[in-house]
Amino acid sequence: MITLDEALAAADTVPEVVIARATERVASAEIGSARAPGEPKLLIATRSVTAREVVAVSLPFRWGGQKSSAVAEAEAQRDAAASSREVAIAVARRACRVAWMTLAASEDRLRAATELVARSERNRSAIADLFELQRASRLDAARGTSEAAMARAARVDAEQSVVAASAELRALLGLDDERLTAGEARPTPPSEGLEASWLARARAGSPDLIVAEAELRAADARVSRRAREKRPSTSLEAGADWNDPTQPGTDALLGLGITFPTHGRAELNAATAERDRANARLDLARRRVEADLTSAFAAAAAARQRFQVLDETARPAAAEAAELTRVAYDEGKLDLFRLLDAERALADVERDHADAYLAWGVAYADLERLAPQGTP
Numbered sequence: 001m002i003t004l005d006e007a008l009a010a011a012d013t014v015p016e017v018v019i020a021r022a023t024e025r026v027a028s029a030e031i032g033s034a035r036a037p038g039e040p041k042l043l044i045a046t047r048s049v050t051a052r053e054v055v056a057v058s059l060p061f062r063w064g065g066q067k068s069s070a071v072a073e074a075e076a077q078r079d080a081a082a083s084s085r086e087v088a089i090a091v092a093r094r095a096c097r098v099a100w101m102t103l104a105a106s107e108d109r110l111r112a113a114t115e116l117v118a119r120s121e122r123n124r125s126a127i128a129d130l131f132e133l134q135r136a137s138r139l140d141a142a143r144g145t146s147e148a149a150m151a152r153a154a155r156v157d158a159e160q161s162v163v164a165a166s167a168e169l170r171a172l173l174g175l176d177d178e179r180l181t182a183g184e185a186r187p188t189p190p191s192e193g194l195e196a197s198w199l200a201r202a203r204a205g206s207p208d209l210i211v212a213e214a215e216l217r218a219a220d221a222r223v224s225r226r227a228r229e230k231r232p233s234t235s236l237e238a239g240a241d242w243n244d245p246t247q248p249g250t251d252a253l254l255g256l257g258i259t260f261p262t263h264g265r266a267e268l269n270a271a272t273a274e275r276d277r278a279n280a281r282l283d284l285a286r287r288r289v290e291a292d293l294t295s296a297f298a299a300a301a302a303a304r305q306r307f308q309v310l311d312e313t314a315r316p317a318a319a320e321a322a323e324l325t326r327v328a329y330d331e332g333k334l335d336l337f338r339l340l341d342a343e344r345a346l347a348d349v350e351r352d353h354a355d356a357y358l359a360w361g362v363a364y365a366d367l368e369r370l371a372p373q374g375t376p
Contacts, residue, residue, distance in 0.1 A: 001183040002169070007100040010173045011092040020081075020088035027074070027081035034074040038062065043239070056239025058257060063234060069225040076218035083211035090207040094369040099172050101361030103165040104182035105354040110162050112350030113155040119343050120144075120151040127336065140336045147340050151347075189304040189360045192367070195297045202293050202371035203286075212278070212285040219275035226271040230264035293370045300363035307356040310349060318342075318349040 011017065038060030045054040062070075127144035130136035166180045192198070203209070235257040242250040325342035328334040 001181050002100070002173075002175075003183065003185065004097065004100050004104075004187055007096045007169065007173065008093055010175075011089060011096045013174055014088075014092035014095070014172060015174075017085070017088045017092050020085035024078065024081040024085050027078040031071065031074040031078060034070040035067070038235070052241050052244035054239065054241050056237060056253065058235050058237045060233065060235040060257075064228055064231050066225075066228045066231070066233075069221070069228045073218065073221035073225045076214070076221040080211065080214040080218045083207070083214040087207040087211050090369045090372055093372075094365040095172060096169075097365040097368070098362050099165070099169040100182060101358050101365070103162070103169050103180065104186060105358035105361075106158065106161040106165040107182055108186075108354040108357070109351055110155070110158040112347060112354070113151070113158040115350075116343065116347045117148070117151045117155050120148040123336075123339065123343075124148040136336075143336060143340065147344075154347075186357065189300075189307055189357075189364070192297060192301050192304065195294070198293055198297055198367060198371050199290060202289050205372065206285075206289045206370055207372065208285050208289055208370070209282075212282040216275070216278040216282050219271070219278040223268070223271045223275050226264070226268040230261060230268060232261065233259045235259075289370055293367065296363050296366035296370060300360060300367055303356055303360035303363050307353070307360050310353045310356055314349050315353055318346040322346040 040060075041058040043054065043056040043058070046052070047054070124144040124147070127136050127140050131138070131141040163179070169175075170177060170180050237253065237255045237257050239253040240250050241253075244251060322342045322345070325334060325339050329336065329339040
């Protein structure tokens, strides 16, 4: 058995989250690469005509903010990777919540289908006995047999839904259990509170907004780096020639190498375009977060209210109606069709009860993904 809290706690082990964490570590390692000095180059050579040897060293160095801008870009990329990891966790928690809710609802449907099979078989058997005693019509016997067969078919379908939901949750969490179960306990849908509070929390800490803002900062840092890399790159060169028969002693060399970037303007233009795209994505993320949250809030409120009506009123009333109808049927006050209709109505209410619970779970999972708990 696995509870909802256990399923949510296991979201950190979902493969997408593991990949996001690995990506964050890669981005963190890139900061060290950006801080590292330029790679020196050593040249050792000899001549075929003049018997002399040559050794030279070239050491590149960055100036005019080239190194600091590269480090700033790497740090911004690291922050963007960290934001992407938070998005992955939020998405994984939503997936775990929905998968658990699907399993719980499927088990509730199976439980209701099993109870309907038991009632239908009891009716069919009783009607068959009455038919043998010629106290029930062939129509009654046929109706009882049909209802029992339909109940068995519905139970088979419900059982396969449980198997599928269990397999989905097991694969999501990476568990080895042959078959998971959600158990008997069901978290009660809480009140959604105020929509304005959810919106404020989403605007302040929605993972989608955080990652869009981090990507914009990374794009800004890339523009700054490209602007500085338009400047020529430099290197310090030193070397010496010796054993040259045409000249006495060792000929030393000290110089400054300059490389002129011919693609600097094009790379800056590309980085600027990427920043404009990131800015547009941030604006889109703000709009989508507000629209999606409003939609999820409305869906959660509607599903909760429907669930409460079914759980507190319709479900007890349907169970009472089915029981009273059976008593009246046993006393000969009502016919078989009224009994079968009452029991089918109870089965329908049980199914709707499970569907409403799942609908609330999915909508609330969307709310939690858009505005996770713990954000301002």
